[in-house]
Amino acid sequence: MTKTRRAARTAHTSARTHRVLLAAQLGNSVGDGAFYVTSALYFSRVVGLSAAQIGAGLAVAWGIGSIAGVPLGHLADRRGPRRSAVLLALATSVAVASFLLIRSFVPFLLAAAVYATAQSGLAAARQALLAGLVEPGARVGTLARLQATLNAGLAVGAALGGLALSSGTRTAYFAVFALDALGFLVCALLLRGLPALPGTPAVPGEGPRLxxxxxxxxxxxxxxxxxxxxxxxxxxxxxxxxxxxxxxxxxxxxxxxxxxxxxxxxxxxxxxxxxxxxxxxxxxxxxxxxxxxxxxxxxxxxxxxxxxxxxxxxxxxxxxxxxxxxxxxxxxxxxxxxxxxxxxxxxxxxxxxxxxxxxxxxxxxxxxxxxxxxxxxxxxxxxxxxxxxxxxxxxxxxxxxxxxxxxxxxxxxxxxxxxxx
Structure with a gap:
């Protein structure tokens, strides 16, 4: 294969990688936008939790998620970032769907902890995946496009969430959570189509893992x-x-x-x-x-x-x-x-x-x-x-x-x- 053909093939692969990353970002950000504007009222009006319970539960859940981000990121390094990102996107989808089944505080706390943990790990795995697929000089530009796409998706999702709020029905809230769960499922499927990156095996005597x-x-x-x-x-x-x-x-x-x-x-x-x-x-x-x-x-x-x-x-x-x-x-x-x-x-x-x-x-x-x-x-x-x-x-x-x-x-x-x- 000539240098010209190799360069063209590399450029095509890079362009496809960017498109998939952007599509995956858009897929879950639309659902997240709708989730963010409706979740508090869903947990209050449908599940029946108090404002104090919602605030405390989310604070504890995100505290657990922030701690879990480091070991889950380490797992992505060891097992491969694409595989980890796909599994964590699926876990997030399941966690969002589980919110539809909860009716008391303890299940809410458990589901929220799984959701926050999977989200934190997914963010780390996606960054590692991007770093492995995108040249160092192009990473910040790619992240900027992902951020712009994220905001666009959140705006669309927030508008959809507004429609659910104006309806105020249990069915409308359920549709929002189903949309968010579906978005993370789509994200997992898209990420699965990216090139696989090998993990870094542990070296005996290499020192502390984290x-x-x-x-x-x-x-x-x-x-x-x-x-x-x-x-x-x-x-x-x-x-x-x-x-x-x-x-x-x-x-x-x-x-x-x-x-x-x-x-x-x-x-x-x-x-x-x-x-x-x-x-x-x-x-x-x-x-x-x-x-x-x-x-x-x-x-x-x-x-x-x-x-x-x-x-x-x-x-x-x-x-x-x-x-x-x-x-x-x-x-x-x-x-x-x-x-x-x-x-x-x-x-x-x-x-x-x-x-x-x-x-x-x-x-x-x-x-x-x-x-x-x-x-x-x-x-x-x-x-x-x-x-x-x-x-x-x-x-x-x-x-x-x-x-x-x-x-x-x-x-x-x-x-x-x-x-x-």
């Missing part, structure tokens, strides 16, 4: 990433409460800001990621994202100044624009950092650990952020902005620390123990 837990620079980067992810509860939880309780803006502004955020990520995430081609660029955009989040928080704080409805709306839109630009920069930079600093044979467990920032931000973030912003008001916004700025600026030194640690720890040969960083 070496990421001893990698101090990577742990610091994971913590900083989790702090930057405290932006997650802002649009969905805090801003609606802030707008209604502290500003003169109409209540529908919160919904408009959510649509603005989702649409901007769909349209511009790929463009925002183009400049991130290595760790230096990644650290710069993460630092800028922290600075921009500080500016966004300051603008949101101004909306409590009694400016009148329409000037307040204008400031809220400005704050939301600054936030979504910061979000896109942070996403692109964090993808590059999380993948580039993970050893090639341990991407699953490293991504499982790095990905704990999302469930931590979603479980602990609402309590922290609402305490700061709703309890402290304007001062809380400035404190939160300072946290974002500090985390963004600290990312650069932490990345350089991780690079120095890796340069000192030479790659071990077979039979040598893996060195902790």
């Amino acid at each position: 070496v990421v837990l001893r990698d101090r620079p990577y742990a610091v980067l994971t913590l900083l990433n989790a702090l930057l992810l405290l932006r997650l509860p802002l649009l969905s939880l805090v801003l609606p409460l802030w707008i209604v309780g502290r500003t003169a803006a109409p209540g529908w502004t919160a919904s408009a800001l959510f649509v603005l955020n989702t649409g901007a990520v769909m349209l511009f995430q790929v463009r925002a990621a183009r400049s991130v081609t290595g760790l230096p660029e990644a650290t710069r955009v993460v630092g800028r994202s922290g600075l921009l989040m500080l500016a966004s928080c300051a603008v949101f704080a101004l909306t409590a100044a009694g400016l009148g409805p329409w000037p307040t709306v204008a400031f809220l839109v400005l704050g939301a624009v600054l936030q979504v630009v910061a979000e896109m920069w942070h996403s692109a930079g964090s993808w590059q950092i999380g993948l580039a600093l993970a050893p090639a044979d341990r991407i699953g467990q490293y991504q499982g650990f790095y990905g704990t920032g999302v469930p931590v931000a979603r479980t602990l973030g609402p309590l922290l952020v609402t305490t700061l912003l709703i309890g402290w008001g304007v001062a809380g916004w400035l404190v939160l902005g300072g946290i974002f700025l500090a985390a963004g600026l600290a990312t650069g030194p932490a990345v350089r620390w991780a690079e120095r640690a890796r340069s000192r720890a030479a790659a071990p040969v077979a039979g040598e123990p893996v060195k902790a960083y």
Whole structure:
């Protein structure tokens, strides 16, 4: 086979891989969008759980899921990421379907724990699969397209969930959960069509299996990433409460800001990621994202100044624009950092650990952020902005620390123990 034919065949395989990854992302994100907007009311009105039970159950479930992400990522490294991703997508589908059968708190807690565990493991396995199928220079661009596709799917799913909410019937809720379960089943079938990647067998005497837990620079980067992810509860939880309780803006502004955020990520995430081609660029955009989040928080704080409805709306839109630009920069930079600093044979467990920032931000973030912003008001916004700025600026030194640690720890040969960083 000539070089030209080989190159053409490689390009065709790469294009097909991208299409399958995007289709799999779209398949489960539509169902997830519908699930997110209806699940709380389903568990309350259909299952009969109290708000306290739902909140506590989900917090415990996501806590279990965040812990399980590392060993499941390690399993993906050992058994092969495609096989693991397919099995975990199937497990997620079964967990969602099981919600249709529960009628009390304990089964809800068990099903939610399986759901969160499978989701956390699936995220790590998919990252390892992408890293094995996509060239390093194209990974951030591919992840940006996946993020844009995710937002598009969530938007479509949220619209479908809205129809179920307007109906309010048990059948409508059941249809939403069935759609989400079907979406993960489709995701599993699509991922199964990708090329199989071999796992990395264990080497006798190689040292601790979960070496990421001893990698101090990577742990610091994971913590900083989790702090930057405290932006997650802002649009969905805090801003609606802030707008209604502290500003003169109409209540529908919160919904408009959510649509603005989702649409901007769909349209511009790929463009925002183009400049991130290595760790230096990644650290710069993460630092800028922290600075921009500080500016966004300051603008949101101004909306409590009694400016009148329409000037307040204008400031809220400005704050939301600054936030979504910061979000896109942070996403692109964090993808590059999380993948580039993970050893090639341990991407699953490293991504499982790095990905704990999302469930931590979603479980602990609402309590922290609402305490700061709703309890402290304007001062809380400035404190939160300072946290974002500090985390963004600290990312650069932490990345350089991780690079120095890796340069000192030479790659071990077979039979040598893996060195902790």
